[in-house]
Amino acid sequence: MKKSGAEILIECLKKEGVKHIFGYPGGVVLNIFDVLYDEKDLELILTRHEQGAIHAADGYARASGKVGVAIVTSGPGATNTVTGIATASMDSIPLVVFSGQVPTMLIGNDAFQEADIVGITRPCTKHNFLVKDVKDLAQTVREAFHIAATGRPGPVLIDLPKDVTAGSADFIWPEEVKIRSYNPTYHGNKFMINQAAQMIAHAKKPVIMAGGGVILSGASKELKELAELAKIPVTMTLMGLGGFPGANKLSMGMLGMHGTYYANTAVQNSDLLIGIGVRFDDRVTGKTDSFAPLAKIIQVDIDPTSIRKNVRVDLPVVGDVKNVLRDLIKVLKESKEQWGAIRSSWLKQIDKWKEERPLTYRAEKNIIEPEFVVEKIYEVTKGDAIICTEVGQNQMWAAQFYKYDQPRKFISSGGLGTMGYGFPAAIGAQFACPDKVVIDIAGDGSIQMNIQELATAVINKLPVKVAILNNGYLGMVRQWQELFFKERYAHTHLETGNPDFVKVAEAYGAVGLRATKPEEVVPVIKEALKVKNRPVFMDFVVDWKAKVFPMVPAGAAIDQMIFNEEKPEKKLKAVK
Amino acid sequence: MRHTISVLVENKFGVLSRISGLFSGRGYNIESLSVGETIDPAVSVMTIVTTGEDKVIEQITKQLNKLIDVIKVVDFMEIDHVEREMVLIKVSPRKEDRIELLRVAEIFRGRIVDSGLTTFTVEITGEEKKIEAFIELVKPFGIKEFVRTGKVAIAREGVKKAK
Structure with missing residues (x-):
């Protein structure tokens, strides 16, 4: 019996065991979304930006070990995923990304919402495909999942022209997949x-x-x-x-x-x-x-x-x-x-x-130190949370002061260093692990790069927590400016432009909490953990002077470290 | 060191772009490149000439192997092989030099593939050295234009490591 390309695609996804897809609709993927509308076994999670979708799929993959899946439309929909594809590629994360494409007849004509996404993503995918004939669709999807998940994993993109998803063919699922030019070495010599x-x-x-x-x-x-x-x-x-x-x-x-x-x-x-x-x-x-x-x-x-x-x-x-x-x-x-x-x-x-020389941080009495926040999150969650991070100081402190006892508990953009990654990744991780506490440790800069995903978290009743280490700066860059650029803080000051994060959370229907003194930190974390059906923003107003130490200056040997030089010594708190 | 690398690839659209993108994206240089079908029309062979230190060549061959559409990579540096290249050279000698040019071409087993009132086009096939030598010899006659195919290479029977 013949099926439409869109139906074949969804059948393939079910065969691959996919349960969640992150996506955003548009003109040329309407056929796919129309099939998804009646679908019971597959849930499409509508994000508020394609970048949110791709990072969420990535966070889902990292938390679950499964292949993350995203569907977006052609042109801007597809190009909006490029940062997320590059993020996954650098960290070897298995993703399959479906992008819509203009009808094959129009490809190359600079049609409305046309972009050569196969060309654009060639250097940042493990492999990519343009499906030109609906008869090749099932085989291509099968190969894409195989390539994404095996060997050194990575993102694979499939470009789907509108006439392919609208066309029809017999659905034949290839049980076996064998690619003669792809044979990873699994056993060591x-x-x-x-x-x-x-x-x-x-x-x-x-x-x-x-x-x-x-x-x-x-x-x-x-x-x-x-x-x-x-x-x-x-x-x-x-x-x-x-x-x-x-x-x-x-x-x-x-x-x-x-x-x-x-x-x-x-x-x-x-x-x-x-x-x-x-x-x-x-x-x-x-x-x-x-x-x-x-x-x-x-x-x-x-x-x-x-x-x-x-x-x-x-x-x-x-x-x-x-x-x-x-x-x-x-x-x-x-x-x-x-x-x-x-x-x-x-x-x-x-x-x-x-x-x-244990890890240390400044121990100020009346100011919240960002490391202290991470340390308390570790204590209160008993090390059992999935921690996502953004990029910069927040990421390094989350890496240093939270001890990860199991794999897939620390989710962070390592290779590409993508600000705006952590929050959508946390949404993906929460879908993958609905019973786990998922916390995004963020900065006030990074969180604003994908803050629109609050809507996704609210509408899906996700209890994702965001701990904003709010220092009013792009902290890591500021740290470099302090140490290597004579304290000339060129374009790193954010405080005056920052929104009230509590009000932002509330405006979206989420919970907003704030701590401005050290003694408020633990109560805020505990209160956030009590919320089970909505996301929570925790705005920790922290010491803007805090820096990440030890630090190896760029180009130096790794034992040439700069340490926290606070004196007297007792003002430093040691963490073991 | 200069290496001649042969790459067996799936004959799919976009493969050339994957290979050339690998070189440009990592700052490797392609000196010459030739592409053609093999006896199996689903497979093409590319012959790439590139230069680099051993470490760079090692990365190039590994990265080529990593591409999904690449079936096999052979670095001829380690293999006894035959290399050939073809050039078409359009020369416009003075009237009194025309015979001399034809003689030179003959010595190099060149073929005249086009002749006009003012120009000859010579086809020369051979190893790089022979081609370079021929170009040097005909330069004084006045070369108007020349095109090279880029190298192709094939292993000799009973391939042995040259070293």
């Missing part, structure tokens, strides 16, 4: 894995550096087993947070530009660095020539292009992190090493570094 095991046994000062690949591959359990078996301390990249329990004794927290003193120092002094699902981003390595100068480097990654792209690698292992770690653990278990004895002096040294 045995010889390499044996080599790695030997290097681990010979190392006196090993460090594991875990990245987003650990979370994408679902390898947290294996990572913990490896670290605890061979007694190797673990540091995580921003994308890797939660891949290893932050409160575990072997955890050194995050490394890099705003990494902990002990993580950066350990990496610089290590004799073996085991990079697992990391791409050695410049925010992690600092000056690459002086990165881990004493260490042999092992790199485990499913994507061969990640290996040796940024730093020298002594032993590459191409494969899925979970499989490689399983094989590695098997080999290590056969060895007779007395791991505890071999590592005790190294672990003691790391404990000493932890004692020496």
Whole structure:
């Protein structure tokens, strides 16, 4: 029996197990939306901006581990998703994005709302397709989901001309999908894995550096087993947070530009660095020539292009992190090493570094310190919330002062650094995990980049919380201006233009709360957590002078850190 | 180092753009590029000549392999192979030099594919060195125009690592 292109598309989505789609209608996708109108098994969530839809799909994917799906119209609808597609691409997040396109007859004619979105998104998707014939639609959707979710995951875009969704064909679901030119390597080379095991046994000062690949591959359990078996301390990249329990004794927290003193120092002094699902981003390595100068480097990654792209690698292992770690653990278990004895002096040294310079923040009496807010959110939620972030200081404080004990609890735009990401991502995460507390830790700058999504959260009765660390500035840029541009705050002051965030929330039908004194922080958080059917904005008016420390200046080695120089020492609060 | 890389791709629209975009987006240079169908019309082969340090070439081949539509990548640097390029050169010699030009062309096994009152167009096929040498020789005659196909390469029978 023949079905319309739009019906075929929806059937395909159901076959793929899709439950939620984030989207925004328009002229050339009307056929699809018309089918969705009667659909019971699939929910379309109408956002208030296409950028909101794409970030929500991304947050949904990160929180659930499933493929996120978005549908938008042609032209501006499609181009509005580009930032979100690039965000997902940089962080290897599986998305399938459907964009409407003008009818095939009109493509290339500069028709109304026409944009060459396949051309535009070519460099920021894992792959993309233009469907020219409705007969190819089911096969294309099948391939798109396969490509998005397997190997190193990533966003895939399918451009759907109007005549394709309006046309009709027999619906044939391809049970199997095989693409001859796409065969990711899932299992690590045995010889390499044996080599790695030997290097681990010979190392006196090993460090594991875990990245987003650990979370994408679902390898947290294996990572913990490896670290605890061979007694190797673990540091995580921003994308890797939660891949290893932050409160575990072997955890050194995050490394890099705003990494902990002990993580950066350990990496610089290590004799073996085991990079697992990391791409050695410049925010992690600092000056690459002086990165881990004493260490042999092992790199485990499913994507061969990640290996040796940024730093020298002594032993590459191409494969899925979970499989490689399983094989590695098997080999290590056969060895007779007395791991505890071999590592005790190294672990003691790391404990000493932890004692020496823990994370600290200014402890002012009458002003709310932003780090204090994050610390209290951690305490009140008992570390069990899904934390989304925007980008800037809020993101770094959320990474430093909240300990993530499980994967998929920290959702943040790492590679692209997209302001305006966190709030729609939190909406997506809340759809994926309706029973979890979802909190977006935001700044007053970032939240205004997608603030319209309040309407989406309100209409869907989502209890998403937004903690605005309101310092009246684009804080991270201001911090750089203070430190490196003689306190010339060029175009970073926002306070005078900021709206009353409580009133904004209320205007949308959400709850608005505000804290201006330290003692109001916990009550505000607790009150926000009581709200179960509406979003809440918590406006924390915080110390505008607070800066993110430690800090490695751009282009420096990662052990050349700037610290919080507040004196006397006792005014600094240490957090362990 | 200069490398000749052969890329087997799915013959789909947009593939050339994916490949050239990979080069331009990452700041790699394409010195020459030729594209054509293989015996299987669903597959095309691209021959790309590019220059870079080993690290750059490693990234180029890995990135090419990563593209979904790429079936196979071969760097001929490591392989015993045959390379050829074709040029069409339009020369306008003085009357008294016309015979001499034809002689030079003959030495290089060139073919005259067009002749007029004032110009000859010569077709030359061969390795890069031969083509460069021919161009140098005919320069004094007065080259009006020339076009090159870009290199194509194929492995010799029983491919062995050259090193």
